[in-house]
Amino acid sequence: AQSVTQLGSHVSVSEGALVLLRCNYSSSVPPYLFWYVQYPNQGLQLLLKYTSAATLVKGINGFEAEFKKSETSFHLTKPSAHMSDAAEYFCAVSRLGAGNNRKLIWGLGTSLAVNP
Amino acid sequence: DVKVTQSSRYLVKRTGEKVFLECVQDMDHENMFWYRQDPGLGLRLIYFSYDVKMKEKGDIPEGYSVSREKKERFSLILESASTNQTSMYLCASSTHRIGEEGYTFGSGTRLTVV
Numbered sequence: 001a002q003s004v005t006q007l008g009s010h011v012s013v014s015e016g017a018l019v020l021l022r023c024n025y026s027s028s029v030p031p032y033l034f035w036y037v038q039y040p041n042q043g044l045q046l047l048l049k050y051t052s053a054a055t056l057v058k059g060i061n062g063f064e065a066e067f068k069k070s071e072t073s074f075h076l077t078k079p080s081a082h083m084s085d086a087a088e089y090f091c092a093v094s095r096l097g098a099g100n101n102r103k104l105i106w107g108l109g110t111s112l113a114v115n116p
Numbered sequence: 117d118v119k120v121t122q123s124s125r126y127l128v129k130r131t132g133e134k135v136f137l138e139c140v141q142d143m144d145h146e147n148m149f150w151y152r153q154d155p156g157l158g159l160r161l162i163y164f165s166y167d168v169k170m171k172e173k174g175d176i177p178e179g180y181s182v183s184r185e186k187k188e189r190f191s192l193i194l195e196s197a198s199t200n201q202t203s204m205y206l207c208a209s210s211t212h213r214i215g216e217e218g219y220t221f222g223s224g225t226r227l228t229v230v
Contacts, residue, residue, distance in 0.1 A: 106159045
């Protein structure tokens with residue numbers, strides 16, 4: 001069974017500092033991996049995804065993530081945090097379901113605070 | 117861009133009322149999903165549908181039902197609202213290629229049951 005673990009439910013960084021949000025997955029087959037962002041009182045928006053092409057994936061708003069099979073990780077990074085990055089971030093992995101359809105399996109989320 | 121529209125952003129209902137949450141998507145997606153989101157519990161899947169008139173239970177279906185009479189519309193029904201159903205409800209849709217494309221979410225409905 002596939003699962004996702006996000007280490008750290010709350011992360012706080014200073015404006016301009018490196019952002020690192022951790023995601024580890026378990027999967028018996030090559031996974032598809034996703035990061036989503038949720039701003040307050042809004043739905044989730046796709047940041048980036050890994051679909052077995054390049055292991056370093058670039059997304060929107062300067063975020064990127066690196067797929068590391070040996071570590072079963074897909075950590076999200078941004079070199080310099082901006083106040084507007086304060087949000088909830090979710091990591092997800094796809095799971096093969098009935099009829100070859102897939103559902104996403106979600107981590108519990110990491111709340112990112114950016115301090116001035 | 118795919119749009120997933122949830123009919124209400126904020127809703128206040130009384131205990132025991134029957135509540136309908138509507139979700140409409142405009143890109144002919146096969147799959148639709150209803151989640152609830154609570155602090156510390158992440159996203160929990162209530163129901164999902166792979167096609168018109170098809171539905172499957174998710175992880176927490178108790179107290180809810182769904183309807184999908186048309187491909188673009190997926191309704192979540194709270195048969196008799198209770199205070200423990202106060203939550204943020206999120207609708208999402210996708211093609212069959214979930215693994216490659218992920219989900220598209222609506223803006224959410226924050227439901228308060230008093």
